[in-house]
């Protein structure tokens with residue numbers, strides 16, 4: 001093959017790969033983005049023992065009965081979980097029971113061993129899905145929503161979770177506001193795929209439209225995130241909800257990790273659930289060519305191992321797509337440069353807004369909790385760390401700075 005044919009061929013291969021991004025092959029939909037479309041609410045009949053516990057989870061945890069129920073659970077075979085949606089619900093259910101089991105008594109003396117009747121099927125369904133055996137964003141948010149009235153609007157009042165934790169309405173809203181943020185991102189994900197196609201075809205008008213749509217979508221995500229303040233009480237989030245998202249990696253309350261009985265003899269360590277495991281912002285970063293500092297990249301890339309493998313593959317394929325930033329820099333299309341900068345700015349604003357949310361729900365709430373219970377030793381072990389295990393504010397600020405630094409100078 002001569003060089004030009006090779007270039008054409010590689011161009012065709014990239015085009016093929018990137019076009020496939022839009023075909024649902026990655027469990028991404030134009031309408032729902034990364035949210036699972038129509039998540040199931042029930043498992044096949046033989047899994048009733050799991051569903052009975054999951055449906056009572058807040059009560060069983062609050063009344064300190066969950067562990068006793070888990071010890072009585074029969075060992076069930078995962079073979080009858082046939083469809084992807086069944087497996088996703090099973091992962092959500094087993095993950096939620098696991099978090100409740102571990103944190104039922106708070107951070108004091110968490111168990112060292114997850115019993116085999118829970119650990120074996122959880123590891124098995126995790127293996128099938130390519131997810132780690134712990135609660136992840138794709139469980140708590142992407143798989144954990146249903147519309148009360150299917151024809152009704154995408155509003156908190158018309159949504160409910162499938163599995164819940166203690167924390168009442170604040171818990172529900174914490175999950176559902178995040179669902180709404182993911183939903184608001186869906187047109188942005190669609191625009192991003194159109195943008196990559198426009199780049200491949202050197203179609204400036206389509207690229208411009210895609211960038212404008214992406215900016216709108218990012219701004220809608222910020223508006224959706226703002227609802228956190230309307231529905232989620234910071235003190236309930238900090239003192240009741242947050243612990244159920246905590247993992248057993250870099251967590252001083254469980255320094256050794258957790259033994260999954262019947263799965264591995266050595267304890268395993270996994271990070272807790274965090275929206276840092278959402279693929280949305282990482283997809284936007286890839287498309288816009290935003291490069292984070294080494295520590296930030298290491299953490300964000302590690303979070304990809306907590307995403308469904310098809311979503312992780314989407315991010316990797318986006319990474320090898322043609323560079324939007326190079327095109328904007330070299331094409332001399334001033335309108336595209338402006339639209340690009342507006343996307344970067346909208347993303348930096350979303351990240352600033354998110355930092356304010358974190359300051360209110362973690363930093364301020366932690367200091368209030370401390371002043372109420374100055375002698376309480378353990379619950380604050382994680383106070384300045386995210387559930388994913390980061391030193392929160394410095395990490396988030398660095399991610400925002402790197403986003404802002406990506407802005408292009410129109411006169412360069």
Ligand code: HEM
Pocket residue numbers: 174177178181182225228232237273274275276277278281282351354357358361362385386387388389390391392395396399
């Ligand atoms: C009460 C609400 C929220 C709190 C307290 C919160 C807290 C945090 C924390 C502590 C981190 C640092 C990583 C870690 O250790 O977990 C983080 C990262 C992150 N969060 Fe949130 N979060 C909230 C809502 C959301 C929502 C609704 C989204 C949207 C999907 C989101 C998206 C992200 C992303 C993408 C990161 C990674 C950093 C970045 O790319 O900017 N968060 N969050």
